[in-house]
Structure formats: C-alpha cells, structure tokens
Amino acid sequence: MKDKKGIISTGAVIGLISVLLVKYGNPANMGYCIACFLRDISGALGLHRAAVVQYIRPEIIGLVLGAFLMSFGMKEFRTRGGSSPFLRFVLGFIVMIGALMFLGCPLRMVLRMAGGDANALVGLLGFAGGIGVGILFLNKGFSLKRTYTLTSFEGFVFPSLNLGLLALLLAAPAFIFFSTEGPGSKHAPWLLALISGLIVGALAQRTRLCMVGGIRDLILFKDAYLISGFISIFAAALIGNLLITKSFHLGFSGQPVAHMDGLWNFLGMALAGWGSVLLGGCPLRQLILAGEGNIDSAITAMGMLTGAAFAHNFSLAASANGPAPNGKIAVITGLIILLVVSYFNMEKEAIKMKGDVKLEA
Template sequence: MREHLPVILAGLVVGIASVVLVALGNPVNMGFCIACFLRDIAGGVGLHQAPIVQYIRPEIIGLVLGALIMALAGKEFKVRGGSSPMTRFVLGFCVMVGALMFLGCPLRMVIRLGGGDGNAILGLIGFIIGIFVGTLFLKKGFSLKKSQPQPKIEGLLMPAVGVGLLTLVIAAPAFIFFSTEGPGSMRAPIAAALVVGLVVGAIAQRSRLCMAGGIRDAMMLRDFHLLMGFVAIFVAVLVGNLIVGAMGLKGGFTPGFAGQAVAHTDGLWNLL
C-alpha cells in the first residue's frame, strides 16, 4: 500500500483544490478542468468569440509551470518529441472535441461525479468504452513510435508562453477578452488560481497522475495504481462538497441529472 500513497495523496490534494477553487469563485463542479480552461484561454486571447467562455485561466499556467519546476528539481527535465506529429495532432483534436461535447475533461468528469452530476456517469461509461477500444489497438501493435531527444528550447517554449499569458491576464490590456457573464465570468482570484495550479502541476508531475492511463493499466495489466489517484479525487470532492454545502458556501453536493452546473442532459452525446 505504501507505493500507492503518493498518487492517493496527489488525488486528495487535487480534489480539495477543486472544491476550494469553486468556493473562491470558479464555476460549480468546475474547480479545475483542463479542456474547459483551455477553451476559456483560447477565447481570452480572441481565438474564438463565444462571449461566455473567454478568460485566461491562471490554473493552466500554474499547471505547466509547476510541472516544469518539479521536473527541474527532480532532474527529470528531458525534452523529447518528433514521433507521429500528425497522428498526435488528430488524436488531440478528437480528444478536445469529445471533451467539450461532454463539457469537461476526465478530471472534471470525476469532479462532476463528486458533485452529484448524474450526466457524468454516462461520460465515464463512454470514456471506459473508448479506452477499451484503444487497448485493442495497442494489443494489435499500434504505436506512436519512439520519441527523439529535442533541444531544450522546445521544452521551454510552452512555459514561456504561460508566463506571457500570465502577464496578459494581470495587465489586462484592451485586446484581451474577459467574459462578463457565464462560466468565463466565474473565477477565483488570480493569485489563488495560480498557486493551486502550481501545486497541482507539481504533484501531477511527481505522481504521474493520469485518468486514461489508470483505466488502461487496470484493463491491460490489472494494475490499479494510477486509478487510485482518481478514486481519491472523487472522495475528496464528494466529502468537500458535503462540507461546503453544510456551511452554505458555493458548491455542495446536488445529486441528479437536470439543472447541473455547466452541463447538459443529452445522454447519447455525453456518452459519445
């Protein structure tokens, strides 16, 4: 059990952080969501014009910088890439479209479950089915091939972009967009969001927390190590929501399908 402790602790911290971010202003059941926050950032810099989801989310910036700092501290900063770039792009595109059809990444799926959102059950079922299909490809020999070492500048560009985005959200120049209504207008203070992102990025880098990898390992290897992290997130979010609900704070546990925050009840599309 001791070897599982780091990923369990990581999950508990991420779950607690999500509940805290909601209490500080983030949308309900969306304390931390990779896909949703990337969408908001795209809107914040004007790459889309949906006015209710435009805000440069400091959580994502902190996530990148926290992982970088932890990798440098642990002497694990090794820049690799170059394998199957077009395949990776297409797969990434499909993942993002699927996540935004469901209105949440795998992390938010677990957070929504912890908030009582029944629609996330269908999302989880679809996610498991998709990973099962993926394991069939892996068993048949599918591979993205071996990545190659890259110049360090390649690994530093994304953190540099993050620092630039952080500067923009703090300075708030006229060409940056800030939602005045909808999910994009619901946000924790910049400093709090950045600190939480840094912590989550650091512990995720150290623990290798990964939802898809956890289900894949459970299916293919009967290894439940990574999956324990996401069970811990669910437990932390569930308990945290029950506590904040009892205290009358923003958030809380609201079971059901209809009327859930930033969600829809179309079961087929949630599953797909």
C-alpha cells in the same frame, strides 16, 4: 511519490483544492477542467468569440509551470519529440471535440460525479468504452513511433508561453477578451488559482497522475496505482461538496454546465477516451508532460486549444441545452478519423509476430 500512498494523498489534495476553487469563484463542479479552461484561454486570445467563455485561466499556467519546476528540480526535465507530431495535433483536436460535447475533461467528469451529477456516470461509461477500443488497437501494435532527443531550448518554449499568458492576464491589454457573464466570468482570485495550479502540477508530475492511464492499466495489467488517485479525487471532492460548499445535488437535471442527452454524453467521452489512449495520456497528463519538456505533448495541447476554438466558431460544442447538430456530426466524424488513424498506425511487425505465434500454437 510513486507508492500508492503518494498518489492517494495527491488525489485528496487535488479534490479539496478543486472544491476550494469553486468556493472562491470557479463555476460549480469546475474546480479543474482542462478542456473548459483551454477553451476559455482560446477565447481570451480571440481565437473564438463566444463571449461567455473567455478568460486566461491561471490554473492551466500553474499546472505547466508546476510540472516544469518539479521536473527541473528533480532532474527529470528532458526535451524530446518527433513522434508523429501532426497526428498528435489532430488527435488533440479530436479529444477536445469529444470533451466539449460532454462539457468537461476526464478530471471534470470525476468532479461532476463528486457533485452528484449522474450525467457524468454516463460519460464515465463512454470514456471507459473508448479506452477499451483504444486498448484493442494497442494490443494489435498501434504506435505513434519513437521520440527523439531535442535541444533543451525547445523544451523551455512551452513553459515560457505560459509565462507570457500570465503577463497578459495581469496586464489585461485591450486585445485580450474577458467574459462579463457566463462560465468565463466566474473564477477564483488569480493568485489563488495560480498557486493551486502550481501545487497540482508539481504533484501530478511526481505521481504521473492520469485518468486514461488509470483505466488502461487496470484493464491491461490489473494495476490500480493510477486509478487510485482519481478515486481519491472523487472521495475528497465529495466530502468537500458535502461539508464545505454544501453543493452536492444528486440527479440528472439541474446540474451546472451540463446537459442530459445520455447518448451524446456517452459518445463524447468515448471519443475523448479513445483519442487519449492513442496519445498516451489524458488532457491533464498532456499538459504535465509538456511542462517536463515533451514537445509532442506541447503539440497535442496546441491541437486541443485549436479544437476548442473550432468548437465555438463552428457551433460544435454542447451547451446546457444539449448537443448542437454540428457537434453531433463532428463527434461521428471524429470517431471515423480515430478508426482510420488506429488502423493505419498498427505496426506491421507486431501484427506479423502475433500471427506467427498463433501459427506456432
């Protein structure tokens, strides 16, 4: 499925599934949102106590298990890791802070645009700008170093944790929190959400779907393969919103789970885009890679989960009323940290080689 027809078909399926999940209970323009769903899971586990965003989202479980099953069946499951693990945790944390300032991951950004949310266009500009900054450092030799082959057992841990989450969702013990109001209380039936996640996870694994990779490849190589998948998601979700849910509403105001502060929508997604480039993939891609046995991506996902908990414990996340003061400080701090990480992880050999080439020229 590495031809363009395959990824366009995948995008169409994901776009339509996203609309159907909203039709059957998910929050508006939130058929899928990796950042929002990880935030809900962190709340369900008691890592934060924001009562309106607590639920174990089966879509996340399905994404990981779908990628695991597909990669295992196609003999592509490989356990590897060891590439700057703590830095990846920190970068995952920072990406989550940026996404929750915008109120959505790159995938939800596309779904918000398909629902007519003009604020998401501002987010897209920031996202592309952040990716552009990240590319500058990639061109200057940025690297998180090589990965190493690890024992197969370690690769099974992250999918197994997701099976544990599914058990907790179904058993609903007293120590798991579930929202009774707000976005966390709105969800499609668990089996529909799980099956949807399995389908999307399997398709994303086969096509290597990644929003960050799409914009990066378009800028660096003029390669539209990956970005065509997200264009297809947008088109399919737009058609679904117009014909199935009839929920398309064009404009800045009155958009569901969104705010109209353009500057912080821009900066939030710039932070998420820059951090994701350094990580080598968007939040969706990180979950898919974790399902394939990539321990570095599993650590990144744990960083995002922790970032979501911090965002709500310390009032960093935005709301429909706009960004919180603490959140603004966190985004600016995150941008500074990314600058430091980007600079100090440039390969000296790559810099020297480029300097030598300039001298010879």
